[in-house]
Amino acid sequence: MGYNDIQQKLATMTADISLPRERKQAIWANIQRETIVRERKARRRSFGVSQQWFAGIAAAVLVVASVAIASTEWLHRRGTTTAVYPSHQQVPAGVVFEYRGHSNHWDVILRESSVQQKETDSLLITYKGDGGPTPVEVQCTLTPGTAGSQSYRAALQGGQAELALQSPVNEEQFAAVGEQTFSVNLKWNGHTETLKLHYAGN
């Protein structure tokens, strides 16, 4: 048999192979129905996937944020280390002044050992930045008899104690401070002592 004969033979064998009309209609209806079903499934799957993505991204953001906060805190502490300048010459005799920054507040720590006669005086501490990126001005008053002053009173009476006073500076302000010099005024017993603190920034 030649090539054309074989082709002819196959054409004869397959001549009647076609889809009956009603089968064709039924298959087309199935195709449309099945397409809709599969699209719905695909949408549900992609929604599930996007939920997973969202959860994954949220978790990653949380991790990054935690690390950022932790490192910011560390930087602040490190910055604090460089910013602690008890300027002994300028502080009233017997008072050791420390300045510590944290991620969301500042501490003023006074160590005082010899100035015992000032127990009724209030101590006013003001900070004022000299114009860094975000000048900061804070004023704290320490008055004997208030809760915060108890250890101060004890310090005054007992000669050696530590007092921490938190300044109401929020995190954003603190983070933006950068390098600047603060004037810290200690108003104490009718006279004012000013000391300069250089803050090296974060």
Next chain:
Amino acid sequence: MSRTPLSAGEAVEELFQLHADEVYRYAVCVLGNRAEAEDVVQEVFIRVLRSWERFRNESAAKTWLWTIARNCVHDVYRRQSRRKEHLMGAEHLPEPASPVQTPAETADLELQETLAGLSESYRQVVTLRLIEDLSTEDTAKVLGWSTAKVRTTLHRAVNALRKVLGPDGVLLDPQTGREQRPYGI
């Protein structure tokens, strides 16, 4: 007059009306089973409908359709082969052939006996080139072969068919070379 662009559904329906029978015939020839061929037609056009947006007329619609059909048929063929292997492995006996009743069944049986000894690739190339009359180039695109491979495989497949059909187109037993009883009855 310019024709209003068809929606994906309309375009695929037009393609379905034009080519569903061809895809069906192709699947029957390769798979040898009308019920599975119907499933193939359905699956092919579902895939066409789903990927219509990606098609964008970058290739001829018919070649693209045939490529999808080829992939579907190939998937089903592999499933069939695994099933057969499984049944043989489990020592299942094939069901006895039911008596031939309709002309369609008779024609199917004759076709199956003709193509029975051909491998999947022979069946593919014979169906596309000789039955569906695709060009060598289009057949190569659909099968993902070179045109040389299409020609060589077709040549071998035709030689194999010659042995089955005999000089007068009468089915011969490939083992003995003798004329088979009509339609295996």
